[in-house]
Amino acid sequence: MASRSGSKSKKLGSAGSSKAANSPSSSTTSSSKHFPETSIDGQSSPASSSARSKPQYFYSEAPPMDGGRSKENVTVTVRFRPLSQREVRRGEEVAWYADGETIVRNEHNTSIAYAYDRVFGPTTTTRHVYDVAAHHVVSGSMEGVNGTIFAYGVTSSGKTHTMHGDQRSPGIIPLAVKDAFSIIQETPNREFLLRVSYLEIYNEVVNDLLNPAGQNLRIREDAQGTFVEGIKEEVVLSPAHCLSLIAAGEEHRHVGSTNFNLLSSRSHTIFTLTIESSPCGENCEGEAVNLSQLNLIDLAGSESSKAETIGMRRKEGAYINKSLLTLGTVISKLTEARATHIPYRDSKLTRLLQSSLSGLGRVSLICTVTPTSSSSEETHNTLKFAHRAKHIEIQAAQNKIIDEKSLIKKYQNEIRCLKEELEQLKRGIGTVPQLQNIVEDDIVILKQKSRLEQEEEAKAALLSRIQRLTKLILVSSKGSQPSRVPYRPLPRRRHSFGEEELAYLPYKRRDLILEEENVDFYVSLEGNAETVDGTLKEEKKTKKNGLLNWLKLRKRDSLGTSASDRSSGVNSTPSTPQAENSNPHSESRHVHSLLMESFSHSAELHSDVVQDRDTPDDTLLGHETPSTSIKTSDQIDLLREQQKILSGEVALHSSALKRLSEEASQNPEKEHIQVLIFSSAFVIFLIFLMAM
Numbered sequence: 001m002a003s004r005s006g007s008k009s010k011k012l013g014s015a016g017s018s019k020a021a022n023s024p025s026s027s028t029t030s031s032s033k034h035f036p037e038t039s040i041d042g043q044s045s046p047a048s049s050s051a052r053s054k055p056q057y058f059y060s061e062a063p064p065m066d067g068g069r070s071k072e073n074v075t076v077t078v079r080f081r082p083l084s085q086r087e088v089r090r091g092e093e094v095a096w097y098a099d100g101e102t103i104v105r106n107e108h109n110t111s112i113a114y115a116y117d118r119v120f121g122p123t124t125t126t127r128h129v130y131d132v133a134a135h136h137v138v139s140g141s142m143e144g145v146n147g148t149i150f151a152y153g154v155t156s157s158g159k160t161h162t163m164h165g166d167q168r169s170p171g172i173i174p175l176a177v178k179d180a181f182s183i184i185q186e187t188p189n190r191e192f193l194l195r196v197s198y199l200e201i202y203n204e205v206v207n208d209l210l211n212p213a214g215q216n217l218r219i220r221e222d223a224q225g226t227f228v229e230g231i232k233e234e235v236v237l238s239p240a241h242c243l244s245l246i247a248a249g250e251e252h253r254h255v256g257s258t259n260f261n262l263l264s265s266r267s268h269t270i271f272t273l274t275i276e277s278s279p280c281g282e283n284c285e286g287e288a289v290n291l292s293q294l295n296l297i298d299l300a301g302s303e304s305s306k307a308e309t310i311g312m313r314r315k316e317g318a319y320i321n322k323s324l325l326t327l328g329t330v331i332s333k334l335t336e337a338r339a340t341h342i343p344y345r346d347s348k349l350t351r352l353l354q355s356s357l358s359g360l361g362r363v364s365l366i367c368t369v370t371p372t373s374s375s376s377e378e379t380h381n382t383l384k385f386a387h388r389a390k391h392i393e394i395q396a397a398q399n400k401i402i403d404e405k406s407l408i409k410k411y412q413n414e415i416r417c418l419k420e421e422l423e424q425l426k427r428g429i430g431t432v433p434q435l436q437n438i439v440e441d442d443i444v445i446l447k448q449k450s451r452l453e454q455e456e457e458a459k460a461a462l463l464s465r466i467q468r469l470t471k472l473i474l475v476s477s478k479g480s481q482p483s484r485v486p487y488r489p490l491p492r493r494r495h496s497f498g499e500e501e502l503a504y505l506p507y508k509r510r511d512l513i514l515e516e517e518n519v520d521f522y523v524s525l526e527g528n529a530e531t532v533d534g535t536l537k538e539e540k541k542t543k544k545n546g547l548l549n550w551l552k553l554r555k556r557d558s559l560g561t562s563a564s565d566r567s568s569g570v571n572s573t574p575s576t577p578q579a580e581n582s583n584p585h586s587e588s589r590h591v592h593s594l595l596m597e598s599f600s601h602s603a604e605l606h607s608d609v610v611q612d613r614d615t616p617d618d619t620l621l622g623h624e625t626p627s628t629s630i631k632t633s634d635q636i637d638l639l640r641e642q643q644k645i646l647s648g649e650v651a652l653h654s655s656a657l658k659r660l661s662e663e664a665s666q667n668p669e670k671e672h673i674q675v676l677i678f679s680s681a682f683v684i685f686l687i688f689l690m691a692m
């Protein structure tokens with residue numbers, strides 16, 4: 001997290017609430033609820049055992065608005081995971097349960113209960129959790145309000161399942177990425193620049209997950225907040241691009257097997273999406289840029305003394321527990337009216353979260369818990385932590401920044417200058433020597449050519465640079481003028497998964513997105529049944545003709561896809577949401593689709609971009625533009641991107657392979673794991689073949 005924004009002012013005091021404000025997505029109100037028996041700051045233990053009757057809730061007045069900024073509380077939700085098969089076999093009993101939509105109650109002592117913004121039972125899908133607990137944070141961040149979403153809970157309670165998800169159930173991170181790009185598509189009056197970073201805190205050391213050389217990075221502080229020095233940031237062009245970076249980063253994350261979880265996260269990870277946006281249009285040059293950061297955090301789980309870990313695992317556990325303890329203390333202090341010192345500096349985690357917890361921006365805390373009686377005490381601690389966190393006050397305000405700090409402005413200005421130069425050159429005003437810096441390497445050859453040729457080369461070089469920069473700035477296809485293909489609005493089903501997410505979710509069946517149901521949906525929305533239906537059916541038919549043929553076709557298609565084709569929406573077919581908790585043995589049935597996904601992913605990269613827009617049009621280029629050289633440089637760009645994506649794919653499958661091997665060594669009797677190992681290895685092999 002290279003957080004450079006947010007105030008360090010501490011917002012103290014007990015939270016206020018509005019009667020109407022039970023929704024966590026409400027931006028102007030808070031929704032802290034108290035049991036009558038709970039002390040005024042809400043931090044003591046909940047209702048005493050004497051109160052057997054159904055508890056009443058008290059609501060305080062809505063807090064006043066402060067200078068146009070809306071005061072809010074941290075959104076706090078609790079998610080139960082289902083009992084695992086092992087827990088069922090052991091005959092574990094349920095100790096805590098969701099009593100309605102907002103209360104968690106103790107099974108053995110029903111007067112012990114806590115209220116939150118929302119409580120999700122074990123059958124709730126992550127998609128639903130996203131809608132309630134994350135969507136408002138993501139949409140705020142796209143409007144310039146910092147956002148932080150984190151999962152907190154003991155080991156094996158479902159944090160990674162909630163934040164990352166798996167092939168059957170995408171987590172908050174892929175859903176947020178998808179949503180961010182959908183919001184760009186729905187915002188035709190602004191242009192965006194997105195970049196990502198991904199780090200882990202392992203044994204109190206900050207490592208860059210996007211750059212293996214970036215180990216033990218320093219946390220620095222300036223007037224705007226804390227940031228990680230030297231962390232790599234990548235500009236992202238599409239959900240697929242973004243998710244492949246995460247997948248590659250995951251390969252470097254520290255994961256290990258513990259008594260409680262075969263694939264236990266041994267580090268905290270922070271995925272940061274930095275969003276810059278500015279208004280589109282001719283007269284918007286002086287307008288401020290919105291800059292915000294969305295931090296998506298998967299914490300390592302606290303471990304009880306029951307964990308009986310030894311050696312390295314014990315050391316890791318000690319670091320994890322210490323940093324989570326500091327997080328608890330910081331949260332506690334933030335809600336104490338008279339606290340003077342907040343110990344942010346006591347752990348790397350709290351230092352990095354300092355801006356989020358104490359300053360401007362939205363925060364959503366998703367506490368994951370297991371219902372079992374064997375974890376009852378740990379669950380109780382999580383519930384108390386969540387209850388305290390509810391009382392931290394935050395403020396949602398947009399961050400506006402001045403030009404010099406804005407990457408999007410830098411690119412926009414450069415594009416404008418290059419276009420002016422190109423225009424001058426076309427009118428014969430500009431001279432070739434002005435362009436020496438761009439065509440420096442070719443200067444000797446240029447001298448030998450005729451002036452006309454030199455001009456053509458110079459124009460091509462300028463145009464190529466313009467195109468490269470333009471690609472980085474994302475705009476909705478809704479804001480563009482139709483070129484050759486008339487504009488049709490994209491079909492949109494919220495959070496539906498298209499091609500790009502399949503890259504992140506390797507076992508998901510790509511061909512499911514072409515169900516008849518979806519074709520109907522697409523057609524009815526478009527009112528253009530013949531063309532669209534025809535396109536999809538054709539694609540389906542192509543797929544049926546053989547996997548390799550289809551892959552080759554897709555690859556060739558993507559190389560030749562024009563911006564106008566991309567904006568036509570052909571690649572944005574909605575998919576059917578998949579049910580959670582399906583039978584794990586069904587994974588082996590997805591080997592075939594696994595192959596399809598891996599190969600076609602790289603070919604899809606550029607068709608995922610919201611839109612390559614604003615490429616100088618034909619009138620600007622004139623008829624004489626040497627389009628061949630432009631196409632070649634574009635193809636090289638594309639191939640580079642594909643190479644990156646393929647590396648991401650290899651990393652993803654290697655990581656899966658590593659984890660599966662670990663799992664197989666622990667459970668040699670599970671045949672489906674062997675099948676998955678074979679399929680992952682086969683996919684890596686085929687990716688290498690494709691890359692050759």
Ligand SMILES: Nc1ncnc2c1ncn2[C@@H]1O[C@H](COP(=O)(O)OP(=O)(O)OP(=O)(O)O)[C@@H](O)[C@H]1O
Pocket residue numbers: 080081082122153154155156157158159160161162261263264265266299300301302368580581
């Ligand atoms: N809501 C859920 N529905 C179905 N399965 C779940 C759910 N939550 C967790 N699980 C399963 O429980 C197991 C442990 O979950 P997970 O790895 O997400 O825990 P964690 O809290 O991240 O653990 P750690 O802190 O050790 O990394 C996984 O097999 C996961 O698939």
